[in-house]
Amino acid sequence: MRVSHTGNYDHGAGTPGYGGQPARAAAKPRKRRRLPVVLAVLALLLGSGLLAGTYYVDSVPTPTDLKLPESTTVYYADGKTPMATLGAENRTIVPYDQMNDSAKEAIVAAEDRTFWKNQGIDFSGVLRAAWSNVTGGQRQGASTITQQYARVAADLKGVTYSRKLREAVVAWKLDDKYSKEEILGFYLNTVPFGRGAYGIEAAAQAYFGKTVRKDAPAARQLTVSEAMVLCAMVKQPEANPDDPQGQPGYDPARGPKAKQNSMDRWGYIRDGMVKLGYLSPQEAANLAYPDSVKPIDRKARQSDGARPTGLVVKHVLSELRQTPQFKDKPADYIRDGGFRIVTTIDKRVQTAAENAADIRRDTAPEQVRGQPKNWQAALVSVEPGTGRVLGYYGGNDGEGADYAGWYYDEDGQAVGFGAHPPGSSFKVYDLAAAVENGVSVRKHFDSPDTKEFPESGRTKASPAGPIRNAEKAPCQPDCALWEATVASLNVTYFELTELLGVDKVIDMATKAGVESMWANVKGEKQPKRVDLRGRSGADVAGQFTTEVGLGQYGITVADHANGMATFAAGGKRAEAHFVRLVTKGDEKLYQEKLVTTDIGLDEEAQAQLDWTLRQVRAAKLDNGWDSAGKTGTWQSGQSLTENAHTWMVGWTGALSAAVWLGTTDGKPLRTTDGNNNVFGSAGAAPIWRQFLEQATEAMKLDPDKYRFVEPKFPDDAPPPSTSTPQPRPSTAEPTPSSASPTPSTSPRTPSPTPSPSSASPSPRTTSPSPTNKPRPRPSTSRSSSPSPSATAEPTPLLPLPR
The missing domain is CATH 1.10.3810.10 (Biosynthetic peptidoglycan transglycosylase-like)
Structure with missing residues (x-):
C-alpha cells in the first residue's frame, strides 16, 4: 500500500500536499x-x-x-495500430x-x-x-x-x-x-x-x-x-x-x-x-528494474517515409489538405498539430498487398520472384460501396516514386508516377458501357483476324494500319461479345467502341471511378493529364481516339481499383479515400462521408458483366470466392514482341483489386532467363490472385455472402455452361503481331497540374454506403472457361496521327 504523501523531504520538514495531488503552501508570502x-x-x-x-x-x-x-499519429483503420x-x-x-x-x-x-x-x-x-x-x-x-x-x-x-x-x-x-x-x-x-x-x-x-x-x-x-x-x-x-x-x-x-x-x-x-x-x-x-524496455527502432521516426505505407501517408496528407478544415494551412500544420488520424487502410489487407506486390520478398508469387531489379509492381484495393482504400502498395520506398497513383505535396504540386496504359484491362469499361446501353454479351460481332475501320482512320493505307487480333480464337470469325472479351479480341472491341462512341466509353470509365487519363498532345514528348472529374465523356472525347477502347491512354492503378469496386458494388460508385477520422483530444475535426452514386447499371446489366468476366481463367480464385477480372498488356515502344506493362484487375463482392506490373525505367519486361513474352496472365495476375485469396482469408469473410447474381439473358438462348471449370492458362501467351508505340508515362509529376477544387460527378441517387453488403447467391452453376487458345491478350495499336 502507498503511504500518505506527507512524509519529510530530505531538504527540510514535511509540508502537507507533496504527493500525487500536492497542495501549494498555505498563505504563501x-x-x-x-x-x-x-x-x-x-x-x-x-x-x-x-x-x-x-x-x-x-x-x-x-x-x-x-x-x-x-506530433501527429496516423493509425490503421482499427484506430489502435499506429502506421506513422x-x-x-x-x-x-x-x-x-x-x-x-x-x-x-x-x-x-x-x-x-x-x-x-x-x-x-x-x-x-x-x-x-x-x-x-x-x-x-x-x-x-x-x-x-x-x-x-x-x-x-x-x-x-x-x-x-x-x-x-x-x-x-x-x-x-x-x-x-x-x-x-x-x-x-x-x-x-x-x-x-x-x-x-x-x-x-x-x-x-x-x-x-x-x-x-x-x-x-x-x-x-x-x-x-x-x-x-x-x-x-x-x-x-x-x-x-x-x-x-x-x-x-x-x-x-x-x-x-x-x-x-x-x-x-x-x-x-x-x-x-x-x-x-x-x-x-x-x-x-x-520494486524491480524493468527489463521491458523496447529496442531502439532506427526506423521509428522514418515510418512515414522509409516503408511502403509512407506513400499512404502522402495520400492521407494530400486528401486532408483539400478539406475545409485543413485547406490553406501552413505546410507543417497537420504534421505538428498533434492530430490523431485514422485511415481507411486495413492492416490485414495492407499486409496481403505488400506480401504479394513487393516482388523482392519471398512472400511474392513464384512467377514474379527473383526477377530483374527494374521490375516493379503496384497494387490497390478498394472496399465496394464505401470507397475506402483498404490496401495500397505503390512501391517499397515511401519517399520514392509512387507507381500506383499521384498526390498533392506540401507545395500543392501534383507528384506521382502512377499513369500506365491499361491495355485490355480497360475493356471492362467498354463492356460495362455496352451492357448499360442494351448490348447483350451474347451479341455477335464479325471478328476476323484483321479488319479495317475507315471511320476511325484504321485502313491498310493509313500509317497505323488496320486493326489486328493478337491470336485466333475458336469462335472466329463470328464471336459473341463474351467470347471476344475472354479472348481479348481487338477487332471486336474496336468495333464495339465505334458502335458505342468514344464518349460513352469514357463516360462509363469516369462514372465508375477513373478520374484521370493521360492524352497525347501534338508536339509534346509526354502525355498530359486530363481531369475527368465533373465532366462527361462528350466534354473530353475530342482529346482521345477510338483506341481508348483498347486501353491506349494511361490511367492510375488507384483509379482502376476504384472502378472495379464500383462494379463489385453492383454499379454503386463511392469516392475512393484514405481518411476515416481526424481528432484532437476529444474534438472530432473531420469524418468521412459515405455516399454512393448509381452509375446506371441495372441488375441484368451487372449480372452479365459479372458473368462474362468470371469466364476469364486468370481471374479464378482457388478459395471458393466468386471473382471477375480482366488481364491487360501494353507493348514496349514499337516492339512487336516485348511488353512494358501488364495488368490484372477485377473484384469479388467484398474487395476490388488492380495490379500493374511493369518496369521502373520503361524498358521491356524480360525475365532473368531472357524470356520477353511477359503478359498479364503471367505477370500481374499471380499477384492479383494471391492478394485476393490472402486478404479475404485474413478478413475472415464468408464467400457465400458475396455470390454473384446469374444473368437471365432475356430474349436470348441460355448461356453455355459446364460443371467442370477449366484450369488456369499457362504463363506463356502468344506474341503480339503488330507494333504499337506506347505513350510515355514516365514523368514523376503529372502535367498539367490538376486543380484540387475540381468537382466530382453529381450523384443520381445517394445513400449511406453499406459495408460488406451481401449479394444474392446464384441460381445456376458457374460456367466454364473458353479453351486455352482463346486466352491471347490484344495487340496494342498505333494511335492515329495528330
Whole structure:
C-alpha cells in the first residue's frame, strides 16, 4: 500500500500536499520570499557586468506564448495500430490532471526534490554561481524543474552567465504566475527523453509502448518502475556524439554501460521517492528494474517515409489538405498539430498487398520472384460501396516514386508516377458501357483476324494500319461479345467502341471511378493529364481516339481499383479515400462521408458483366470466392514482341483489386532467363490472385455472402455452361503481331497540374454506403472457361496521327 504523501523531504520538514495531488503552501508570502531571489539575481548581475536586468524581465516569453509542436499519429483503420508518427518532434501533450502519479512523482525525485516548496529557483545554487563568477572560480550551475522548463520556454542555450540570469528571471516569473501543478505539467510535456521523444507520453510510447494517461486500462499505464527509467533519461537524453562509448547516456538499450547508468540513476530516484514519502521502504524494496524496455527502432521516426505505407501517408496528407478544415494551412500544420488520424487502410489487407506486390520478398508469387531489379509492381484495393482504400502498395520506398497513383505535396504540386496504359484491362469499361446501353454479351460481332475501320482512320493505307487480333480464337470469325472479351479480341472491341462512341466509353470509365487519363498532345514528348472529374465523356472525347477502347491512354492503378469496386458494388460508385477520422483530444475535426452514386447499371446489366468476366481463367480464385477480372498488356515502344506493362484487375463482392506490373525505367519486361513474352496472365495476375485469396482469408469473410447474381439473358438462348471449370492458362501467351508505340508515362509529376477544387460527378441517387453488403447467391452453376487458345491478350495499336 502507498503511504500518505506527507512524509519529510530530505531538504527540510514535511509540508502537507507533496504527493500525487500536492497542495501549494498555505498563505504563501510571495513578496517576502522574493528578497533572496533579488539578492541572488543582483549578485549574478553584478558579477556578470549585466546591469540591464529589466531587459530580461520585460522581454522573456511566458508559457502562454510557447507554441509547442506536437506530433501527429496516423493509425490503421482499427484506430489502435499506429502506421506513422509525423512532426518535427515526437510529442503528445497530455494535460497534467490526466496523467497518472507515476511520472509526476518520479520526475520530482529525479530532478528537483524541493520542487513543491521552492520558489522556482535554487537560491543556494544561483548564489554559488554568482560568487564563483565574482571570485573567478569555476562556473556553477543550478537548475530546478522550473528553471529547466524556463530554459526551454525561452529557448536558452549554453552555459553563459547571461543565460543563467535570464533563466532565473523566467523561472521566477513562472513561479509567481503559475501553480506548481501547471509548471510540472509544462515540464513533463516538454522535456526531451531521447529517441526523438519529447514529453512523458511520447517517451512512454517509445520506450515501453504504454501511456501515462490514467484513464487507460491499468495494463497499458506506465508503472512507477517504468516511470523511474524514463525520468533517469532526462539527465542525458542522448549519447554524446563526440564520445558515444564513454558517455552513452541512460538509455538501457544503448549497451551495457548505458544500462548500468540507467540502473544506478533508477536506484537514486527510488531512494528519493522514499525520502519524499512517495514510496514506503517496503514498496521500494519490492520494486524491480524493468527489463521491458523496447529496442531502439532506427526506423521509428522514418515510418512515414522509409516503408511502403509512407506513400499512404502522402495520400492521407494530400486528401486532408483539400478539406475545409485543413485547406490553406501552413505546410507543417497537420504534421505538428498533434492530430490523431485514422485511415481507411486495413492492416490485414495492407499486409496481403505488400506480401504479394513487393516482388523482392519471398512472400511474392513464384512467377514474379527473383526477377530483374527494374521490375516493379503496384497494387490497390478498394472496399465496394464505401470507397475506402483498404490496401495500397505503390512501391517499397515511401519517399520514392509512387507507381500506383499521384498526390498533392506540401507545395500543392501534383507528384506521382502512377499513369500506365491499361491495355485490355480497360475493356471492362467498354463492356460495362455496352451492357448499360442494351448490348447483350451474347451479341455477335464479325471478328476476323484483321479488319479495317475507315471511320476511325484504321485502313491498310493509313500509317497505323488496320486493326489486328493478337491470336485466333475458336469462335472466329463470328464471336459473341463474351467470347471476344475472354479472348481479348481487338477487332471486336474496336468495333464495339465505334458502335458505342468514344464518349460513352469514357463516360462509363469516369462514372465508375477513373478520374484521370493521360492524352497525347501534338508536339509534346509526354502525355498530359486530363481531369475527368465533373465532366462527361462528350466534354473530353475530342482529346482521345477510338483506341481508348483498347486501353491506349494511361490511367492510375488507384483509379482502376476504384472502378472495379464500383462494379463489385453492383454499379454503386463511392469516392475512393484514405481518411476515416481526424481528432484532437476529444474534438472530432473531420469524418468521412459515405455516399454512393448509381452509375446506371441495372441488375441484368451487372449480372452479365459479372458473368462474362468470371469466364476469364486468370481471374479464378482457388478459395471458393466468386471473382471477375480482366488481364491487360501494353507493348514496349514499337516492339512487336516485348511488353512494358501488364495488368490484372477485377473484384469479388467484398474487395476490388488492380495490379500493374511493369518496369521502373520503361524498358521491356524480360525475365532473368531472357524470356520477353511477359503478359498479364503471367505477370500481374499471380499477384492479383494471391492478394485476393490472402486478404479475404485474413478478413475472415464468408464467400457465400458475396455470390454473384446469374444473368437471365432475356430474349436470348441460355448461356453455355459446364460443371467442370477449366484450369488456369499457362504463363506463356502468344506474341503480339503488330507494333504499337506506347505513350510515355514516365514523368514523376503529372502535367498539367490538376486543380484540387475540381468537382466530382453529381450523384443520381445517394445513400449511406453499406459495408460488406451481401449479394444474392446464384441460381445456376458457374460456367466454364473458353479453351486455352482463346486466352491471347490484344495487340496494342498505333494511335492515329495528330
